[in-house]
Amino acid sequence: MPPTLEEVAKLAGVSRSTVSRVVNQHPHVRPEVRERVWEVIRQTGYQPHAAARSLATRYTRVIGLIIPQAVTTLFTDPYFPVLMRGVADACNAHNYHLMLSLFSHRRVRDSYAGQDLLYRQLLRGRYLDGVVVSSAPLDDPIFPRLLEDNVPFVIVGRYPHERANYVDVDNVVGARMAVEHLLRLGHERIATITGPLNMFAAQDRLEGYRQALAARGIPLDERLIAEGDFAEQGGRTAMQRLLPHQPTAVFAASDMMAVGALKALREAGLRVPEDVAVVGFDDVPLASMVDPPLTTVRQPIEQLGSMAVELLISLLENPNTGGVHRVVLPTELVIRASCGVRVQ
Amino acid sequence: MPPTLEEVAKLAGVSRSTVSRVVNQHPHVRPEVRERVWEVIRQTGYQPHAAARSLATRYTRVIGLIIPQAVTTLFTDPYFPVLMRGVADACNAHNYHLMLSLFSHRRVRDSYAGQDLLYRQLLRGRYLDGVVVSSAPLDDPIFPRLLEDNVPFVIVGRYPHERANYVDVDNVVGARMAVEHLLRLGHERIATITGPLNMFAAQDRLEGYRQALAARGIPLDERLIAEGDFAEQGGRTAMQRLLPHQPTAVFAASDMMAVGALKALREAGLRVPEDVAVVGFDDVPLASMVDPPLTTVRQPIEQLGSMAVELLISLLENPNTGGVHRVVLPTELVIRASCGVRVQ
DNA sequence: CGGATTTTTGGGAGCGCTCCCAGTTAATTG
DNA sequence: CAATTAACTGGGAGCGCTCCCAAAAATCCG
Numbered sequence: 126m127p128p129t130l131e132e133v134a135k136l137a138g139v140s141r142s143t144v145s146r147v148v149n150q151h152p153h154v155r156p157e158v159r160e161r162v163w164e165v166i167r168q169t170g171y172q173p174h175a176a177a178r179s180l181a182t183r184y185t186r187v188i189g190l191i192i193p194q195a196v197t198t199l200f201t202d203p204y205f206p207v208l209m210r211g212v213a214d215a216c217n218a219h220n221y222h223l224m225l226s227l228f229s230h231r232r233v234r235d236s237y238a239g240q241d242l243l244y245r246q247l248l249r250g251r252y253l254d255g256v257v258v259s260s261a262p263l264d265d266p267i268f269p270r271l272l273e274d275n276v277p278f279v280i281v282g283r284y285p286h287e288r289a290n291y292v293d294v295d296n297v298v299g300a301r302m303a304v305e306h307l308l309r310l311g312h313e314r315i316a317t318i319t320g321p322l323n324m325f326a327a328q329d330r331l332e333g334y335r336q337a338l339a340a341r342g343i344p345l346d347e348r349l350i351a352e353g354d355f356a357e358q359g360g361r362t363a364m365q366r367l368l369p370h371q372p373t374a375v376f377a378a379s380d381m382m383a384v385g386a387l388k389a390l391r392e393a394g395l396r397v398p399e400d401v402a403v404v405g406f407d408d409v410p411l412a413s414m415v416d417p418p419l420t421t422v423r424q425p426i427e428q429l430g431s432m433a434v435e436l437l438i439s440l441l442e443n444p445n446t447g448g449v450h451r452v453v454l455p456t457e458l459v460i461r462a463s464c465g466v467r468v469q
Numbered sequence: 470m471p472p473t474l475e476e477v478a479k480l481a482g483v484s485r486s487t488v489s490r491v492v493n494q495h496p497h498v499r500p501e502v503r504e505r506v507w508e509v510i511r512q513t514g515y516q517p518h519a520a521a522r523s524l525a526t527r528y529t530r531v532i533g534l535i536i537p538q539a540v541t542t543l544f545t546d547p548y549f550p551v552l553m554r555g556v557a558d559a560c561n562a563h564n565y566h567l568m569l570s571l572f573s574h575r576r577v578r579d580s581y582a583g584q585d586l587l588y589r590q591l592l593r594g595r596y597l598d599g600v601v602v603s604s605a606p607l608d609d610p611i612f613p614r615l616l617e618d619n620v621p622f623v624i625v626g627r628y629p630h631e632r633a634n635y636v637d638v639d640n641v642v643g644a645r646m647a648v649e650h651l652l653r654l655g656h657e658r659i660a661t662i663t664g665p666l667n668m669f670a671a672q673d674r675l676e677g678y679r680q681a682l683a684a685r686g687i688p689l690d691e692r693l694i695a696e697g698d699f700a701e702q703g704g705r706t707a708m709q710r711l712l713p714h715q716p717t718a719v720f721a722a723s724d725m726m727a728v729g730a731l732k733a734l735r736e737a738g739l740r741v742p743e744d745v746a747v748v749g750f751d752d753v754p755l756a757s758m759v760d761p762p763l764t765t766v767r768q769p770i771e772q773l774g775s776m777a778v779e780l781l782i783s784l785l786e787n788p789n790t791g792g793v794h795r796v797v798l799p800t801e802l803v804i805r806a807s808c809g810v811r812v813q
Numbered sequence: 814c815g816g817a818t819t820t821t822t823g824g825g826a827g828c829g830c831t832c833c834c835a836g837t838t839a840a841t842t843g
Numbered sequence: 844c845a846a847t848t849a850a851c852t853g854g855g856a857g858c859g860c861t862c863c864c865a866a867a868a869a870t871c872c873g
Contacts, residue, residue, distance in 0.1 A: 127593055127618075129858095129859055129860085130859065130860065130861095131859080131860095139822080139823085140822065140823045140824070141823080141824080141859095141860085141861095142822070142823060142824075142861085142862085143821085143822065143823080145860070145861065145862090146821095146822090149861085152820095153820060153821055153822085154821070154822085155820090155821065155822095158821085158822090170589070170593065172589055172590060172593030172594050173594060173859080173860070174524070174594065174595050174858085174859050174860070175520075175594040175595055175596045176519075176520040176521075176523040176524040176529065176595060176858085176859080176860090177520075177524050177828090177858070177859035177860040177861090178859080178860055178861075179520040179828095179860090180518070180520040180521050180524050180827095180828045180829065180830085180858090180859080180860070180861095181827080181828055181859080181860045181861040181862080182828090182860080182861065182862095183828080185520065187568070187596075190569075203547065203550075205550060206547075206549060206550050209569075209571065210571065210573060213569065213570075213571035213572075213573070214571075214573055217571075217572065217573075217583070217587065222568055222570075222591065222596060223568065223569050223570070224531070224566055224567065224568050224569070225534075225553075225557065225567050225568070225569040226557075226566075226567070227553065227554065227557035227558075227561075228557075228561065229554060229557070229558055229561075239561070243561065245514070245516055246516060246566075247566065249471055249514065249516030250516050250517060250518065250519040251518050251519055251520060252519045252531075252566060274471075384758065411755065411758075414728065414755075414759070415758070416760055473828095473829055473830085474829065474830065474831095475829080475830095483852080483853085484852065484853045484854070485829095485830085485831095485853080485854080486831085486832085486852070486853060486854075487851085487852060487853080489830070489831065489832090490851095490852090493831085496850090497850060497851055497852085498850095498851070498852085499850085499851065499852095502851085502852090517829080517830070518828085518829050518830070520828085520829080520830090521828070521829035521830040521831090521858090522829080522830055522831080523830090523858095524828090524829080524830070524831095524857095524858045524859065524860085525829080525830045525831040525832080525857080525858055526830080526831065526832095526858090527858080
């Protein structure tokens with residue numbers, strides 16, 4: 126049974142309140158007393174009881190990371206581990222703890238309803254001070270829940286609501302750069318494999334693709350647009366659907382889908398980049414390991430995670446700082462072999 | 470301000486205690502009253518305050534997942550996401566929440582000392598009911614801490630202590646199968662790239678390698694053993710160190726290291742499997758995507774995660790069930806192209 | 814050096830919940 | 844139908860902490 130404040134107080138010959146002051150670094154404690162109390166704390170290994178503390182203060186020093194995405198994508202995609210690292214790092218640095226909620230929809234309980242139940246528990250039950258949400262589809266029930274319960278939150282990505290704080294990457298510009306690069310290489314029949322279009326990132330990357338073509342005066346050919354799911358398998362089947370329309374280049378909205386596309390192309394007996402050029406998005410480690418190495422759009426994933434946390438914490442600690450906070454980070458085109466170098 | 474028990478009680482015209490009984494499914498509440506209370510709960514969206522509850526019950530319904538590994542490996546290795554999925558799934562299924570602690574050692578605070586401080590906070594501060602630990606080196610400070618503070622825990626892996634519960638994979642047998650396969654293919658100069666030897670899994674896989682050779686009467690050649698770090702880069706440099714001793718086959722203790730080895734071999738102008746056969750361990754998704762696809766030892770990673778959680782929960786809920794709980798799951802050899810098929 | 818400050822200190826109240834113990838009310842039984 | 848017994852219900856105490864307020868001690872100043 127670990128010691129309580131009261132016990133420490135008795136041992137140090139002071140009152141509960143004084144020990145509390147010492148622990149919480151309040152001023153107005155004689156240095157001599159303060160030292161005596163610290164000594165007892167050290168010896169007893171005293172540690173404040175989190176529940177008691179948060180019952181009294183209404184703060185938990187815990188933030189949640191919610192990743193509601195249906196699973197397939199999630200865990201073959203190296204995106205998430207990296208994001209998590211950014212998030213975890215920032216939490217450690219600020220002495221917050223991290224609660225992770227993943228939903229895989231594979232068990233009955235993980236249904237839409239079960240998920241909503243868990244959200245309620247987590248948010249209304251005051252397990253958390255605030256939340257970082259990543260990769261949620263636009264219609265995910267987490268958003269209304271957060272808004273309704275007035276829980277401070279930051280999205281990694283974007284959400285169309287006046288009270289939504291977010292940290293995002295400039296997906297439109299990133300995608301445009303990628304497609305412009307293909308245009309520069311002389312391609313005109315450029316296809317795209319999009320992410321699931323109920324996600325903003327997917328929509329934005331498609332928009333970038335559109336803009337690049339429009340700027341070049343190339344009319345949009347709907348047959349050159351195939352929707353994928355950000356995962357490899359989806360990229361592969363999307364590519365198969367695109368093949369009959371003979372694109373000479375493909376912009377995939379994620380590296381995993383680009384890898385899938387690579388596979389589909391190889392199966393169809395086409396060479397990359399000679400017959401078809403491929404560009405991805407994300408620059409996950411795998412991108413440089415496949416054959417041929419992928420040209421891709423790098424996004425600062427880890428930084429996204431830590432910035433989200435830092436923004437959230439600043440929201441928590443200065444609640445009055447008015448206004449909505451939005452950060453958009455730039456992307457960078459990384460050129461490798463998969464798009465070839467065609468002379469115009 | 471969300472409603473409290475007391476408020477719900479007033480609205481339903483009963484006492485605090487009765488509402489508590491309803492919420493906690495205690496018997497001895499008239500069905501009619503029970504229904505009335507539920508109705509109020511539904512209308513108000515009442516949700517018990519977690520901190521208040523755990524202050525009173527001394528339970529939090531939160532379990533921790535602690536991954537103390539120095540980072541490089543961690544997040545390029547698809548092992549962790551999969552493990553996490555297993556862990557998260559099991560938590561969801563049993564209505565527990567998951568607290569994640571990762572340490573990357575990249576900031577000052579993430580030093581050994583900072584880490585220990587966080588452990589104390591987490592464990593002594595009663596944030597958690599119990600803990601799952603994965604990929605901790607044998608000398609990690611988490612173990613003494615857990616033992617000393619008497620926190621229920623389950624290791625994914627293994628730890629030499631009488632009170633250590635764990636869920637592990639049969640690394641020795643898995644490694645032996647891999648090496649035996651190479652032996653069967655006629656190899657005699659078989660090298661191995663081990664994991665960091667302060668981890669049990671690495672030691673066990675090395676032991677399996679030893680056993681396979683010994684059973685065949687092949688003397689151990691220390692020059693054919695190189696220590697890696699489970700990550701790609703480490704596998705690559707380890708392979709470079711092995712090359713001068715001209716192995717005809719290599720058993721890498723992780724797929725990521727096998728991929729690194731592949732790279733080193735290619736750089737050295739050697740063909741796989743014609744010149745050197747390669748076998749990995751883990752069967753991560755990447756294993757089947759590289760060229761040539763890796764022969765490897767599959768371990769049920771996700772199952773490992775969910776079993777660890779389930780074991781932990783059963784420990785928490787039936788504390789008197791004596792004895793230590795240990796589960797060892799089997800592995801499976803997956804044969805692909807990287808080891809070739811040599812006729813003896 | 815005595816009153817006015819200012820700094821320290823202690824203790825009560827309360828955060829929202831569970832659990833135990835009586836007190837009520839309803840059901841059973843001979 | 845009175846006497847038991849069982850099924851419900853309410854309220855106090857307490858989980859360990861913070862915060863406020865007032866009392867006590869130390870410091871100041873003319």
